[in-house]
Every structure is written in C-alpha cells, then in structure tokens.
Amino acid sequence: MRFGILGPLDVRTDDGTPVDPGGPRPRALLTLLLLDAGRPVSTQRLTDGLYGAEPPAGAANALQSQISRLRRRLAPHAEIEATATGYRVAVTPDTVDAHQFEIWSAAGRAALAAGDHRAAAARLREALALWRGPALPDLPDAEAEAARLEELRLAAVQDRIEADLALGGGAELVPELRALLAGRPLGERLYGQLMRALHAAGRPAEALSVYEEARRTLADRLGADPSPELSALHLELLRGAAPERPRLPVQLTRFVGREPELARITAGLAASRLLTLTGPGGAGKTRLAIEAAQQHPGACFVELAPLTDGAAIPYAVLAALGVREGLRSPAADTTDRLLAALEERELLLVLDNCEHLVEEAARLTALLLAACPGVRVLATSRESLGITGEVLVPVPPLPPEPAVRLFLDRARAVRPGFDGHARVADICAALDGLPLAIELAAARLRTLTPDELADRLHDRFRLLSRGDRSKAPRHRTLRAVVEWSWGLLDEEERELARRLTVFSGGATLAAVEAVCGLPYPEDVLASLVEKSFVEFVAGTEGRYRMLETIRAFAAESLSGPQDLADAHAGHFLRLAAEAEPHLRGGGQLPWLARLAAEQANLDTALRHLVRHDTGGALRLMGPLSWFWRLRGVHGERVATARELLAAAGDAPPPGLEEEYVLCAVNALSGAGDExxxxxxxxxxxxxxxxxxxxxxxxxxxxxxAGPRPATDAHALTLAGGSPWARALLDVGLGFRAQFAGRPRESEEYFARALAGYRATGDRWGLANCLDPLGLLAHARGESERALELLDEGLAHVRELAAPEETADLLRTRATVLLHRGDTATAVAHFEEALALARGAGLPDKVAAARRGLGDAARLSGNTAHARVHYEIALRECAANWFSVGETVRSLIGLGRTAAAEGHAEEAGDWFRQAAELAVEGPGDLELADAAEALASAAGSAERAAELLGAAAGLRGGRTEGDPDVARVEREARAKLSAEAYDQAFEQGRRRRSAAVSER
Structure with a gap:
C-alpha cells in the first residue's frame, strides 16, 4: 500500500485503489502509526495523540476498539501488530510519503554537496512533488511534528534553488524567492539566493538593493548585521565578479558517516591553525578533509601523493592557488613567492597525503604558519607532522552502522534496488570498516551475490582488485593501498609487523615480548603506531592492534609461522593457568577483564592446539571453561569442544581427567540429550x-547433564577441603531441597553456602545464594528483605558482567516488584533480562523473561499483549532438563489470560496441559504452580481450597504476595466457613500430588 500524510490522509493499494480508513479518530490513529512506520508506537503515545493530556475513562479499551476497526479497514493489504509496549503498522517507511520525502531530500542534499547539481535538482523536485498540502491535517495536536516537516520542506526548496542556480538558473527563480522571503523575512540564505539569481539574470542593481533590504530587516528585527557569508557575496557583486568557488575536488558519490570526526575537525580548526588527520590507508582521510574544507570558502586543495621530491611541494601549492608564473625559479624563490601570495590571505590549505614527504611537508607548513597569520592548514597523513601546536584527529575505521550505510549506498549504484542482506554487516566487519575496502567490495555486487562476496573475503586482495580507473594507482585496489603503507616501513618495522600477525585482537607489550622473540620491541611498536600501521589502545594494560586487512597483508611474508603459533599458544596457555584460581575469589574482576581482553587470542591458541596438541588443548579448555560460563559465551565454543573431544577419544589422557570432563561439558552445551x-x-x-x-x-x-542425587557422597570427596567447592555443594543441595518442597531446609543450605562464599570473596557464588534466598523471603511475604538480598546479588553480578546471573536476578526482582504493584519497574527489569538472555544465547532464560512480561501485561489488563508474550515464551523454551518449569508457567499464563477474557473452558484446557507436564519437572514446584492455577478454575470453593492446600504441601508452605493466588483464596474463603475452608485446605495439603491429579 501507499500512504500519504503530507496533505489529507490518503491510503491506496498498490494498483491505486483508494482505501477509506474511517472517520476522524481512525484517520488520526493511522497517521500516528505512520509517523513511525514499521516501528512500535506506545499505547501512551497513541492515547495522548487521540485524546490529549486528559483522556476519558476507558481510553485503553477505546484504543483497542479503534485498532480493531482500523485493522478491518486495512485488511488484507496492511497489518497492525500488537507489540510488547503498543502497536506497529507493518509497512516499510518508503511506503509513506513523509518518510520517502526525507529520504529523497537527503539524497538530493548529498548530491548537491557532491557537486552533482543536475541529479540534486531532479531528486529534490521528486521529493517536493510528494506534498499535497499542509502536513498532518488529520492530526490536529501534532503541531511540533508538522512544523518539523514544514522546515524540512523549506530546506529542500532552498537546496533545489541552490542546484538550479548552479545549473545556470536566474530570472525564473526570482518570483519564487521573493514569495519565500515574504514568509521568511529573516532568511539570510534566501536573500543570498535572490541576490545571485538577480545577478545571473543581468540585474546587478536589484541584486545590490536586496542586500540593503536584508541589512535593514536584520537590524530592525534582530539588531544584527548580515552574516560574513552574505557580506562577502555583496562585496563580490560590488566588484562585478561571480562568486568564487572553493578549489576543492568535486566528489561523485555521497558522503556517509564520519559525523563525530567532522565535528572534531570543525572544533579543532576553530582553536588551532594546524590540524592533521591520521589513520591507516583506505580509512577515508582525503574524503573527510574535502568534506570538512567545504565549510571554508576559498579552501585550496593540494595533492602531494604524486610528488617524489619534497622540494616540489611549494610548486604544487602555487599551482593549486593558480599562481603559475615563475615556477622555473629556484626553490628558495618559489617559497618566497608562496609566502608573498599567502601573506595577506585568509585561507584553509589542505595538504593531502603527506606521509612519504613528511619531513619536507612539516618544514613548509611551519614556515607558512609563522609568516602567514591568515592561513590554516588541514593535513592528511599516516603519521603526524610533529609541529608544536598541531592538533591530531585520528580517522579510525567506520563503526558498524555507518559502515553498513556506506556499503548499501555504493551497492545501489551498481545494483539498483538492492535493499540489504543479512551478511552485509559481516562483510563490513571483515573489512575492518575501511571505507575504501567497503566501496571496492560493494562494487563487486555487480557480478557476485552477497553470500558469494562474504565467502571470498579470505582472499580479499585478489577479490578487491578492481577499482576506479580515474584514481591514482595506489588508491585503485586494496593491495595497492596497503603496499603504499608497507613501503614506508624500514626492515625492522616490517619484521615485527609480520610477527604481530600471530595475535588475534591485539596484544600487550608483555605478550609481544614473550611471543615475537624480538628484544625491547617498544620503540619499534611506537614507530608502527606513529605510521598508522598498528593502533595503540590505552587502558589498564595498553594493547597494540592491527587491522585485519593489514594483518592479512603482513602475514603473507611471515617466515616460520608454525613456531610462532606454538609460542603464541604456549603464552596464552600459561596465562589461562595463572588466571584460573583467581576466577573463584576476591580477585575475579581484574582477571576476568584480562581474559576478556585476550578472548580472541585465547580462541586462536585453542584452535591451534586442538589441531596440533590434544593435551595442550585440554589444558587450555579446562581453566577457560569457568571464564566462558561467567561471561555467557560458553555456547560459542561447542564446535571446538566437539572437535577436541573427538581428537581425545573415548577416554581421557592420563592426568587430564578433569580437563576431559570439562571438554565434554562444553561439547554437550545446547546439544540436548546424549x-x-x-x-x-x-x-x-x-x-x-x-x-x-x-x-x-x-x-x-x-x-x-542434570542433577545426580546418587553421587552426593562422591561429590563430597571430589570437593575435598576447598571452601569454594563445599559452598558449591551446599548450593546444589539447597536447590534440591527447594525443588522438593522443603523451603526451611533449602534456606539453611543457601545460608551456609553464602557464608562460605563470603569467606572466599567469590561474587558469582554470593549472587547464586542471594537469588534463591530472596525468592524464599518473598514467598514468606518479606518483600523488603527479598529486595535487599536481590540488590546485593545484582551488585555482584553487574561487577562480573555475567549476563546469565544478571538476567536471573533481574527476573526475580521483577517478580517481587510485580507482586507489590510496581508494574513499570518490573517490566523494565523483565525487558533488560530478556536482552541479556538473548545476547548470551539462553533460550530458556529468554522464555522466562517473556513469561514475566506476559504476567505484567495480564495483571495490567492487557490480555492481547500477554498472550503474545506467553506464546513467544513457549516457542523459546529449550529442549533441556530445566525447560519444563518455564513451559509449565507459560501454559499457566495462557490459561490465566483465557480466564481473564472470559473463556473458562479454554483456561481449564491450558491448566490441565500444565499439570500433566509438571509431573516431568525436576521437582514439585511446577506441580504446585499448576495446582494453584487449577484452583482458579475449580468448579467449587471446596475444590479450590483443596488445590491450594495441595500446592502448599508440594511447595512446603503457603505462597504469600502472589496476586493470582491471593484472589483465589479470597474468593474461596468468601463462599466457605473458616472451618470448611481449613478442612478442605488441609485435606489437599496431605494428599498433595494425588489431589492435583483428580478431575
């Protein structure tokens, strides 16, 4: 479908047939949804938009009713979907004229900035043609959004006029500009455009009078003078000269990303007269310098890459300035002529590609800055010029989001209509976010699919060997760019660069010394950093990192790679062994951070050992297993663990029994029952x-593998005298008692484990005791105490950055808050837990968070959203031994939702399914939950009381604070005498599971 909101709401099918969305309310509702086409809009925003700041009673139900009617009107062409927080209209932004206008006007503005005035004018006219009247007339309370769109419209009109002026327009633009100025009498850009249009039309006197009109208007209304730009235009017209264009190369493609760097350049040039952009080849320093220089009228661009002699730099600058006489004079005379030419000028001089002549470029720059106070220099180089007062702006690779935008922009030039692909982000990441590499890769989509392109990036230098023929040879291919940088290194620097390729994700100075076999490498490393061949990242331990593209190039000439890989693996094996005991005590945090920084190197070392040294691989996987578990990344190592287990065989090597078991644990992760x-x-x-x-x-x-009650005695033997292991056994016994409905015994175990972990200082252990202790306190009705315990646990796991435990504690805390009536905070906790679980690849935890969101929506009366959450939770439940509980609770949630909607028979079906499945759970708690749910649908008060008694018997005590259970108990007590209720309750408590199984 196509939707129009730039004018009266207009809805049409793809073949042009109009669709009537209904009266004023549905039209306003659809307009609100279309403003965020494809994205969720909260119920609060929709209610405010429809009814204002004081909605009537029942506004939520009225909104649902309006949504239902609008769905029927739009079906089957478009769908309105319920989300966790509101609704979304399931259409893409480019089907809505307001969004299409913003896309096209931005494209026109980019073409204008690139100097492609014809394309800019055409695209901007297309964008403006989408307007059929004032914006958003069906949404009378959206003045701010309507005003924003009107401002964008005016900007697009002015951009289109700018393009027309560049294409030779003049007289025909004058009436339009005068009409615009009548509505915007303070618009200086409009005055300037009108002056230029009159000048182009041969009416210079009128052009000068417009300046006087602008000056008077600004003085009368603002007490201000015209801007320097408008004054400069006036002066040029007085001299009878056409406005001078900056001497900058015209770009043929759209500039993408780099907003932070542009802002730093602007601020730097305002504070300093010399600013140098540094960074690796292909990072886009030249393009960024040109973009920044466009803000400085009269900027002069000087390309130094073709020069081979530093003495030629003054000639190149004079040529770029257009001062061509006397170029055959001696170098000293040429420098004097250059100083004379610039002595009185205000100018930004862009010196591009200084790295191969850095000494000579630095000397000339220092001389110019000292003798010519109006000159500023913007240089690009792979190393700094080294002049006092120089401001450095590093130009790193593009971050992921702008890198993808650049790829898509360039891909559409060779494959029109290309709308992205799942592997585009991976392609950009594999190319280090280097703009040149991304552009070369996007160009290959002319003949390759995205999958084919991604699969061939291991041979990137061959793949990206076709570039722009108009560029200098060293900018045409990825290999040429890197070779240029390689040629700037001396042999000692090249040798260390080759050896650094053994590291993945960078290396500390200590690791370089231990692995690379070169004494005192710090000076050579510093030189590689200065030449933008290696990046230095400051921190607790400074790290040296190579871009993957540079690493691949340097590795091509590496000699003795096997010996170097062995040394690398040995170093990180020693690091893991040293770290292991610290991960179970008060020193966890610095060692976790250290291992996290080395994660890529540890993975590389493990892969190498798996293929060449099975025993070494087991010794490395053993201590890393706990690190992986704490950081929620153990699932990513399943394939490596399976490969290692196959290499090790059916029995552990002597002395490596523990490491073999941990390898099997990692191989089982996510594999189901084996x-x-x-x-x-x-x-x-x-x-x-x-x-x-x-x-x-x-x-x-x-x-x-699941609990092993029969091995308790042997587990005690295995634990030995370790306080950490003894506390861990108490945690396991505490959970077992909890599952079996023995809360008092469970609490004793957890309390003893907590004391043990306080003695060791292990944050993970503390959190895993505080979570169940908080839940037990909440079950007794001590919610304040529960929150104290949970908050301490959260503080520990947030320090550890342990996603799984953080998600668990957040869900428990959210449940306590939900039962206390703080739904908003509970929902925020559930959503954070959902994001953490999804990021760590834990489907059962995702299901638990979804089920919590379902409970929150249901208890708030939003059964439609609750049903969505419960259904998603069921789909997410993993096939493992502890997923039964979440499946049971999600089924119960669907039953309670059906009951809330008045569907008693459906509710009973869901509850019976839950009860039948609960028998397979690890303990009695799931059956207790099912019993409480069945009580809410029981046919009599006596049966409800009996089922509540059965739940208390299974759980080992009553449930306090659960609003669902409390409601059922109130209703049953209201229909029975106290004696009859207590008798039925006690009968259920004695019979427990037998009472639940009756129909």
Missing part, C-alpha cells in the same frame, strides 16, 4: 578420586 556421552563422563567422574583442581566441574556437569 546418553552415551553422559554415561562416559559419569564413568570418568566415578573413577576419579579427587580432590578436584577445577571444582566448578561440579556445577557445570550438573547443569549439562
């Missing part, structure tokens, strides 16, 4: 006498 492997590992652990060197085996194996 009884043969589980039995094999059980046999290894049964035969192992301990005590464990890596005691987290106890928790990781329990999570991967």
């Amino acid at each position: 009884p043969e492997l589980i039995a094999r590992v059980d046999a290894v652990l049964d035969a192992y006498r301990g005590p464990l060197r890596l005691p987290y085996i106890l928790v990781l194996w329990a999570v991967a």
Whole structure:
C-alpha cells in the first residue's frame, strides 16, 4: 500500500485503489502509526495523540476498539501488530510519503554537496512533488511534528534553488524567492539566493538593493548585521565578479558517516591553525578533509601523493592557488613567492597525503604558519607532522552502522534496488570498516551475490582488485593501498609487523615480548603506531592492534609461522593457568577483564592446539571453561569442544581427567540429550578420586547433564577441603531441597553456602545464594528483605558482567516488584533480562523473561499483549532438563489470560496441559504452580481450597504476595466457613500430588 500524510490522509493499494480508513479518530490513529512506520508506537503515545493530556475513562479499551476497526479497514493489504509496549503498522517507511520525502531530500542534499547539481535538482523536485498540502491535517495536536516537516520542506526548496542556480538558473527563480522571503523575512540564505539569481539574470542593481533590504530587516528585527557569508557575496557583486568557488575536488558519490570526526575537525580548526588527520590507508582521510574544507570558502586543495621530491611541494601549492608564473625559479624563490601570495590571505590549505614527504611537508607548513597569520592548514597523513601546536584527529575505521550505510549506498549504484542482506554487516566487519575496502567490495555486487562476496573475503586482495580507473594507482585496489603503507616501513618495522600477525585482537607489550622473540620491541611498536600501521589502545594494560586487512597483508611474508603459533599458544596457555584460581575469589574482576581482553587470542591458541596438541588443548579448555560460563559465551565454543573431544577419544589422557570432563561439558552445551556421552563422563567422574583442581566441574556437569542425587557422597570427596567447592555443594543441595518442597531446609543450605562464599570473596557464588534466598523471603511475604538480598546479588553480578546471573536476578526482582504493584519497574527489569538472555544465547532464560512480561501485561489488563508474550515464551523454551518449569508457567499464563477474557473452558484446557507436564519437572514446584492455577478454575470453593492446600504441601508452605493466588483464596474463603475452608485446605495439603491429579 501507499500512504500519504503530507496533505489529507490518503491510503491506496498498490494498483491505486483508494482505501477509506474511517472517520476522524481512525484517520488520526493511522497517521500516528505512520509517523513511525514499521516501528512500535506506545499505547501512551497513541492515547495522548487521540485524546490529549486528559483522556476519558476507558481510553485503553477505546484504543483497542479503534485498532480493531482500523485493522478491518486495512485488511488484507496492511497489518497492525500488537507489540510488547503498543502497536506497529507493518509497512516499510518508503511506503509513506513523509518518510520517502526525507529520504529523497537527503539524497538530493548529498548530491548537491557532491557537486552533482543536475541529479540534486531532479531528486529534490521528486521529493517536493510528494506534498499535497499542509502536513498532518488529520492530526490536529501534532503541531511540533508538522512544523518539523514544514522546515524540512523549506530546506529542500532552498537546496533545489541552490542546484538550479548552479545549473545556470536566474530570472525564473526570482518570483519564487521573493514569495519565500515574504514568509521568511529573516532568511539570510534566501536573500543570498535572490541576490545571485538577480545577478545571473543581468540585474546587478536589484541584486545590490536586496542586500540593503536584508541589512535593514536584520537590524530592525534582530539588531544584527548580515552574516560574513552574505557580506562577502555583496562585496563580490560590488566588484562585478561571480562568486568564487572553493578549489576543492568535486566528489561523485555521497558522503556517509564520519559525523563525530567532522565535528572534531570543525572544533579543532576553530582553536588551532594546524590540524592533521591520521589513520591507516583506505580509512577515508582525503574524503573527510574535502568534506570538512567545504565549510571554508576559498579552501585550496593540494595533492602531494604524486610528488617524489619534497622540494616540489611549494610548486604544487602555487599551482593549486593558480599562481603559475615563475615556477622555473629556484626553490628558495618559489617559497618566497608562496609566502608573498599567502601573506595577506585568509585561507584553509589542505595538504593531502603527506606521509612519504613528511619531513619536507612539516618544514613548509611551519614556515607558512609563522609568516602567514591568515592561513590554516588541514593535513592528511599516516603519521603526524610533529609541529608544536598541531592538533591530531585520528580517522579510525567506520563503526558498524555507518559502515553498513556506506556499503548499501555504493551497492545501489551498481545494483539498483538492492535493499540489504543479512551478511552485509559481516562483510563490513571483515573489512575492518575501511571505507575504501567497503566501496571496492560493494562494487563487486555487480557480478557476485552477497553470500558469494562474504565467502571470498579470505582472499580479499585478489577479490578487491578492481577499482576506479580515474584514481591514482595506489588508491585503485586494496593491495595497492596497503603496499603504499608497507613501503614506508624500514626492515625492522616490517619484521615485527609480520610477527604481530600471530595475535588475534591485539596484544600487550608483555605478550609481544614473550611471543615475537624480538628484544625491547617498544620503540619499534611506537614507530608502527606513529605510521598508522598498528593502533595503540590505552587502558589498564595498553594493547597494540592491527587491522585485519593489514594483518592479512603482513602475514603473507611471515617466515616460520608454525613456531610462532606454538609460542603464541604456549603464552596464552600459561596465562589461562595463572588466571584460573583467581576466577573463584576476591580477585575475579581484574582477571576476568584480562581474559576478556585476550578472548580472541585465547580462541586462536585453542584452535591451534586442538589441531596440533590434544593435551595442550585440554589444558587450555579446562581453566577457560569457568571464564566462558561467567561471561555467557560458553555456547560459542561447542564446535571446538566437539572437535577436541573427538581428537581425545573415548577416554581421557592420563592426568587430564578433569580437563576431559570439562571438554565434554562444553561439547554437550545446547546439544540436548546424549546418553552415551553422559554415561562416559559419569564413568570418568566415578573413577576419579579427587580432590578436584577445577571444582566448578561440579556445577557445570550438573547443569549439562542434570542433577545426580546418587553421587552426593562422591561429590563430597571430589570437593575435598576447598571452601569454594563445599559452598558449591551446599548450593546444589539447597536447590534440591527447594525443588522438593522443603523451603526451611533449602534456606539453611543457601545460608551456609553464602557464608562460605563470603569467606572466599567469590561474587558469582554470593549472587547464586542471594537469588534463591530472596525468592524464599518473598514467598514468606518479606518483600523488603527479598529486595535487599536481590540488590546485593545484582551488585555482584553487574561487577562480573555475567549476563546469565544478571538476567536471573533481574527476573526475580521483577517478580517481587510485580507482586507489590510496581508494574513499570518490573517490566523494565523483565525487558533488560530478556536482552541479556538473548545476547548470551539462553533460550530458556529468554522464555522466562517473556513469561514475566506476559504476567505484567495480564495483571495490567492487557490480555492481547500477554498472550503474545506467553506464546513467544513457549516457542523459546529449550529442549533441556530445566525447560519444563518455564513451559509449565507459560501454559499457566495462557490459561490465566483465557480466564481473564472470559473463556473458562479454554483456561481449564491450558491448566490441565500444565499439570500433566509438571509431573516431568525436576521437582514439585511446577506441580504446585499448576495446582494453584487449577484452583482458579475449580468448579467449587471446596475444590479450590483443596488445590491450594495441595500446592502448599508440594511447595512446603503457603505462597504469600502472589496476586493470582491471593484472589483465589479470597474468593474461596468468601463462599466457605473458616472451618470448611481449613478442612478442605488441609485435606489437599496431605494428599498433595494425588489431589492435583483428580478431575
């Protein structure tokens, strides 16, 4: 469909057939949704837009009714979807004229900036033709948005006039400009355009009178003088000269990204007279310098790359200035002529590509700045000029979002209509975000699919070997750009650069010393940083990093790669072994940060060892397993673990039993039920006498394979005298007692474990005790105490940056707040938990957060949203031993939703499904939840009381604070005498699961 809101609301199908959305309210509602086409709009915003700041009673129901009617009107051509917070109209922005206008007007403005005036005029006319009248007339309270669109419209009109003037327009533009000025008498850009149009039409006197009109108007209304730009135009017209264009290369493509760097350049040039853009080849320094220089009228661009002799730089500057006489005079005379030419001028001089003549460029720049006070210099170089007062603006690779925008922009030039692909972000990341590489890659879409392009990037220098024939040879291909940088290095720098390629993700100075085998490498590293071949990242431990493109080039000439890879793996094996004990105590944070910084190197070392040294690989995977678990990245190593397990065989190498078990744990992650492997590992652990060197085996194996109650005595032996491992066993016993409906015993275990972890200082252990202790306190009705415990736990896991535990604690805290009536904060917690779980690849945790959002929506009366959340939660539940509980609770949520909507029979069906599945759960808590749900749909008060008693028996106590349970209990007590209620409740408590199974 096509939608028009730049004028009266207009809705048409793709074949042009009009669609009537209804009366004023539906039209306003659709307009609100279209302003954010394809994105969710909150119910609050929709209500405010329809009814203002004081909506009537029942506004939420009225909104739902309006949405339903609008859906029917638009079906089947467009859909309005319910989201977690509101609604969205499922259409793309380019089907709405307001969004299309912004896209086309931005494209026109970009073409104008690039000097393509004909394309700019055409695109801007297309954009302006979309307007059929004032914006948003069907939304009377949207003055701010309508005003914003009108301002964009005026800017587009002025951009189109600018393009027309550049194309030779004149007299025909005068009436339009006078009409615009009548409505905008303070618009200096309009005055300037009118002056230029009159001048082009051969009416110079009128052009000068317009300036006087502008001067008087600004003085009378603002007490201000005309801007320097308007005054300069007036002076040029007085001299009878056409406005002088900046001597800058005209760009043929749209400028994308770099807004932060542009802002830094503007600020830097305002404060200093010398600013140098530094960065690796292909980063876009030249294009950025040109873009920044366009803000300075009369800027002069000097290309130094073709020069091979520094003495020729003054000649090049004079030629760019247009001072051509005397160019055969001696160099000293040429420099004097240059100083004389610039002595009285206000000018921005752009010196591009100084790196190969950096000494000579620096000397001339220092001389110019000292003798010519009106001159500013903007230089580009792969290393600084090294002059006092120089401001450096590093030009790093593009961040992900602008890199993708650049790729899409250039791809559409060779493949019109290209609307993106799932692998575009990966392509840009593989190319380090280097603009040149991205542009070369996008050009290959003329003959390759995005998948084919991505799959061939391992051979990037061959793939990206076709560039713009109009560019200098060193800018045509990716290899040529890197070779230019390589040629600026001496042999010592090249040798260290080759050896640095063994590192993934950079290296500390200590790692370089240990692995590269070169004594005192810090001076050579500093030189590589200065020449933009290596990046230095400051921090607790400074790191040296190479772009992947440079790394691939330098690795081509590396000698002895196997020996270097062995040294690399050995260094990081030692690091992991040193870190391991610190990950289970008060020193966790700095060691977690250190391992996180080395994660890419650790992965590289592990892959190398898997292929060349099975024992070494097991020794590295063992201590890393707990790091992976704390940081929520263990699922990413499943394939490597499976490869290593296959290499190790069916039995562990002598002395590596623990490492073998951890390898099996990592191989099982996300793999579902594998009884043969589980039995094999059980046999290894049964035969192992301990005590464990890596005691987290106890928790990781329990999570991967399920609880093992029959092995409690052996687990105690394996734990040995380790306080950390003893506390861990108490945590496991606490959960087991909790699942079995023994809350008092469970709390005793968790309290003892908490004391043990306080002694060790382990934040992970503390959090994993505080979470269930908070839940137990909440179940007793002590919500304040519960929040205190949970807040302490959250403080610990946030320090650890442990996504899984943070998600767990946030969900528990959200449940407490939801039961206390603080729905807004609860929803925020559930949403944060959802994002963390999704990022860590934990589908059962995603399901739990979704189910919590469903509870919040349902208890707030929004059953439509609740149903969506519960259904998504069911789809997300993972196929593992602990997913039963979330599935049961999601089924219960759907039943409670059906009941709230008056569908009692459907609710009963959902509750019975939940009860049947709960029998398969790890304990009795799921069946207790099902019993409470069945109580809400029981046919009699006696049956409801009996089921509540059964739930209390299964859980080991009553549930306090749950609004769903409290409501059922109130209703049952209201219909029964106290004696009858207590009798039925006690009967259910004694019979427990038998009471639930009755129909």
